[in-house]
Amino acid sequence: MKDRAVLYTFESVHQAIKGEDVLRAAGIACEMIPVPREISLSCGQGLRLAAADAEKSEAAWRQAAVSWQKKVHACRVDGRYRYGVEN
Amino acid sequence: MNEQSTLTEVDARGLPCPQPVFAAKRALESLLAGAVVIRVDNEVAKENILKFARANNFTTEVTATDGDYAITVFKGKMPPPGRQIRAGEEGGEVLTKKKPASGRSGRDKGGKGEADSQAGPGTAYLITQDMLGLGARQLGEILIKSMLFTLSERDTPPPLIVLVNSGVNLVTDRSPVIGHLRRLAENGCRILACGTCLEYYNIKDQLAVGEVTNMYSALEELEKFRVITV
Incomplete structure (x- = not known):
């Protein structure tokens, strides 16, 4: 079974940190990773989480006024995430 | 004389x-x-x-x-009586182990990373603290995580990472980057943690990846590669 994930980018590292804090408080697992070059050339940090948690996370961020920029679908193949893949 | x-x-x-x-x-x-x-x-x-x-x-x-x-x-200038190996001589390999072509430690499990297209002996990393750079700790922790994640995602991982001082906090089971380090190790990166440092911070029993090393071995291993110190 493939791991479906989503990667969110943010307009600043501060928003990404806040986004991670909000998810942690809500008990949603996520991982902060550097946004891959093929997604954005900015030196930003993104949050990757299970696709199943996407909706919950977006709701939690909305409530906490965390704004994310881009949402990229990802899927894990052979231990490595590929981005821009539809779930 | x-x-x-x-x-x-x-x-x-x-x-x-x-x-x-x-x-x-x-x-x-x-x-x-x-x-x-x-x-x-x-x-x-x-x-x-x-x-x-x-x-x-x-x-x-x-x-x-x-x-x-x-x-x-x-x-000094005293030739050995029998079979001799000139240590340090050009091409003179003292060890009986074969030296991997890419200068890696020979711990590859095969497959991934075998096809090393990089020329030269590779780049080793000396990690001297549990964050990257000077400044805000929160940012430093994000950056070290980001760096190890990026290294762990590569087809060819670095041949060696040596961790000293508070850098050894990264190899414990509570480390936020333990997954990245484990992945690096699985793909053939040798991870050496300073024994003195583990002892100093009282976390020797928490080593979750890599090997304990001493200064002699750490320096000898680092000298085989170009080294980036962080």
Whole structure:
């Protein structure tokens, strides 16, 4: 079974940190990773989480006024995430 | 200088690592020229002494008997009587192990990373703290995570990561980057954590990835590569 994930980018590292804090408080697992070059050339940090948690996370961020920029679908193949893949 | 050859014997059997190397070092330091025979009872001690000899450009000769090794280390211009290996000489590989072509530690599991297109010996990383850069700790922790994640995602991982001082916090089971380090290790990256540092921070029992090393081995391993210090 493939791991479906989503990667969110943010307009600043501060928003990404806040986004991670909000998810942690809500008990949603996520991982902060550097946004891959093929997604954005900015030196930003993104949050990757299970696709199943996407909706919950977006709701939690909305409530906490965390704004994310881009949402990229990802899927894990052979231990490595590929981005821009539809779930 | 005394032209007469001097032969000193050191019995390092039963001594724990790294004492045999220290004993060999002491004996050789007290000698202007001549030979020291060091007796050890295990392969690791033998290899460590050979590494030490190679690093110092000493010639060596090894004889094995009943699981014990007698390593004769020649200092100065004294040719060994029999079979000889010129330590440190061009192409002179003291160790019996094959040297991997890419300069890696030979721990690859195969597959991933085998097709190393990079020329040269590769780049090793010396991590001296549990964050990347000076400044805000929160940002430093994000950046070290980001760096190790990026390295772990590569087709060819770095051959070596040495962690010293608070950098050793990264190899414990509570480390936020333990997954990245495990992945690096699985893909053939050798991870060495400073034993003194683990002991200092009282986390020696929490080592979750890699091996404990001492300064001798850490420096010898780092000297094989270009090193980026963070």
